[in-house]
Amino acid sequence: MNKSALQTARYAYKPKLPECLSGSVEDIDVEFGSPTEAISDREELREIFKITYGKPLAAFKKGKNEKIKRELKVGVILSGGQAPGGHNVIAGLFDGLKKGNPNSTLYGFEGGPSGLIENKTIVLTQEIVDEYRNTGGFDIIGSGRTKIETQEQFTSSLETVKKLGLYAVVVIGGDDSNTNAALLAEYFLSNGSSTQVIGCPKTIDGDLKNEYIETSFGFDTACKTYSELIGNLCRDTNSAKKYWHFIKLMGRSASHIALECALQTQPNICLISEEIEAKNLSLDKIIEQICSSIVKRAENGDNFGVILIPEGLVEFIPEIKKLIEELNDTIADEEESFSSLTNFADQLQWFAGRLSDISYGILKTLPVEIAQQFLMDRDPHGNVQVSRIETDKLLVGMTEKKLRIMKEKKQYKGKFSALTHFFGYEGRCAFPSNFDADYCYSLGYSAFALIASGLTGYLSSVRNLTAPADKWSAGGVPLTMMMDLEHRHGAKKPVIKKALVELDSKPFKTFEEKREIWAEKTCFLVPGSIQYFGPPEVCDTSTVTLRLEHGL
Numbered sequence: 014m015n016k017s018a019l020q021t022a023r024y025a026y027k028p029k030l031p032e033c034l035s036g037s038v039e040d041i042d043v044e045f046g047s048p049t050e051a052i053s054d055r056e057e058l059r060e061i062f063k064i065t066y067g068k069p070l071a072a073f074k075k076g077k078n079e080k081i082k083r084e085l086k087v088g089v090i091l092s093g094g095q096a097p098g099g100h101n102v103i104a105g106l107f108d109g110l111k112k113g114n115p116n117s118t119l120y121g122f123e124g125g126p127s128g129l130i131e132n133k134t135i136v137l138t139q140e141i142v143d144e145y146r147n148t149g150g151f152d153i154i155g156s157g158r159t160k161i162e163t164q165e166q167f168t169s170s171l172e173t174v175k176k177l178g179l180y181a182v183v184v185i186g187g188d189d190s191n192t193n194a195a196l197l198a199e200y201f202l203s204n205g206s207s208t209q210v211i212g213c214p215k216t217i218d219g220d221l222k223n224e225y226i227e228t229s230f231g232f233d234t235a236c237k238t239y240s241e242l243i244g245n246l247c248r249d250t251n252s253a254k255k256y257w258h259f260i261k262l263m264g265r266s267a268s269h270i271a272l273e274c275a276l277q278t279q280p281n282i283c284l285i286s287e288e289i290e291a292k293n294l295s296l297d298k299i300i301e302q303i304c305s306s307i308v309k310r311a312e313n314g315d316n317f318g319v320i321l322i323p324e325g326l327v328e329f330i331p332e333i334k335k336l337i338e339e340l341n342d343t344i345a346d347e348e349e350s351f352s353s354l355t356n357f358a359d360q361l362q363w364f365a366g367r368l369s370d371i372s373y374g375i376l377k378t379l380p381v382e383i384a385q386q387f388l389m390d391r392d393p394h395g396n397v398q399v400s401r402i403e404t405d406k407l408l409v410g411m412t413e414k415k416l417r418i419m420k421e422k423k424q425y426k427g428k429f430s431a432l433t434h435f436f437g438y439e440g441r442c443a444f445p446s447n448f449d450a451d452y453c454y455s456l457g458y459s460a461f462a463l464i465a466s467g468l469t470g471y472l473s474s475v476r477n478l479t480a481p482a483d484k485w486s487a488g489g490v491p492l493t494m495m496m497d498l499e500h501r502h503g504a505k506k507p508v509i510k511k512a513l514v515e516l517d518s519k520p521f522k523t524f525e526e527k528r529e530i531w532a533e534k535t536c537f538l539v540p541g542s543i544q545y546f547g548p549p550e551v552c553d554t555s556t557v558t559l560r561l562e563h564g565l
């Protein structure tokens with residue numbers, strides 16, 4: 014790829030490391046806590062993870078560790094959706110390995126987990142890694158969403174690590190990919206292979222977090238990128254004063270991105286899916302809430318505004334959630350019959366009698382193009398692809414309808430002109446912020462130190478993230494510690510628990526305190542673009558969410 018001026022300048026950026034990982038590698042010692050337990054379903058999980066269950070927490074400290082200088086062969090996988098900073102995880106891992114022993118080798122599995130199954134690799138050389146330092150994207154080796162599930166896939170993965178003589182595999186991924194990492198770690202050991210497996214917490218969605226993982230990488234940069242765009246729209250609409258902007262924001266399920274962007278930009282409305290589900294709010298109630306703000310602002314002469322909509326919203330609105338569940342089950346049960354239908358009218362007809370009356374009624378009344386989006390191909394997990402449902406357009410259509418009725422009843426006198434946007438993919442490959450550049454490099458370096466310390470079934474963990482980077486701590490969290498069992502496709506499966514927005518958390522409470530004023534008055538904040546060069550208070554800060562969670 015050709016290089017922009019920023020890319021060239023960013024090559025010179027030296028990511029910061031926590032003190033416990035900096036300096037000479039043989040000074041990185043590891044200390045262990047007590048054995049750990051899973052979140053729940055402990056007996057069943059102990060059975061599934063016979064060898065790797067319940068390991069202790071690992072923390073790095075300054076000391077002596079001669080083993081760290083061994084020659085190692087390690088493979089790395091980028092799994093799932095792109096997130097800014099992935100290249101720096103690889104750079105941190107590479108630099109650690111080479112510092113430990115210049116003869117160590119890092120293989121990149123191409124195209125995600127399928128690269129491991131099919132043994133598709135490239136050797137990552139100094140020259141290749143240097144090309145990608147501090148850049149966004151996953152294009153160094155590519156990514157993919159293949160899940161290692163079947164016996165054949167596990168067997169092929171084992172064959173690959175044996176053929177390559179791998180000491181360890183690093184899986185850079187979200188909750189599902191790291192659940193896979195835990196299963197692989199167990200599988201390798203129980204099949205006589207000593208290949209270790211280490212995970213790194215990735216996803217812009219911010220939903221892979223818990224007591225030991227303060228945030229997943231990429232969330233910081235993605236939210237700052239979206240907030241810049243939202244802030245610009247706020248200022249634009251405050252200048253021309255004629256549009257309502259309905260902005261859908263990425264985040265498959267959780268509303269962390271929408272909430273963080275709301276805290277950064279102070280829009281008039283931000284819908285939080287988790288709250289809508291908790292309060293059992295129907296689509297009509299949501300429209301009422303939106304119209305109430307539009308009417309109040311129109312009374313003040315403000316016929317403009319900004320509304321944030323989390324991408325996963327539709328799956329949290331009770332009646333739509335039910336519709337989606339029925340659609341998923343019906344399509345999965347009669348896949349062949351459904352896929353033989355070639356037009357929407359036939360598809361709609363096909364669902365009559367197969368869906369409940371309520372769900373069928375909703376499907377029929379949705380605008381045709383939105384209803385069609387509900388019927389599009391499912392993802393590999395059988396779920397609706399929410400990034401492809403134009404919830405923003407659905408809400409605009411329903412708002413227009415409601416306002417027309419209110420106008421007829423003389424309850425509304427304003428003008429309503431709406432524009433829709435979707436900010437999603439444009440945030441996933443941005444140049445990582447300094448925070449993500451440092452955090453990712455540290456996660457990769459910590460993954461190396463976990464491998465060199467002989468550990469398997471751990472997630473690389475870097476904490477104390479609101480402090481300056483040299484004060485961060487680093488170590489590993491046993492993957493089984495973050496697990497419970499969930500029903501997936503009719504069977505109980507081990508999973509790493511997804512962290513949704515908690516309604517009693519400081520970030521949500523802060524938003525809740527202010528949103529009534531934002532709904533009526535113009536309180537927009539314009540955060541501007543990510544700054545890569547300049548004072549730390551402008552360039553190195555973390556998200557508002559993280560700061561509030563840390564009581565700052």
Ligand code: FBP
Pocket residue numbers: 092093094095096187215216217218263264265324399400441
């Ligand atoms: P990960 O959970 O794999 O990080 O991906 C998250 C995400 O970016 C969601 O926000 C979005 O809904 C989804 O990926 C889009 O998936 P795809 O890239 O397959 O269209």
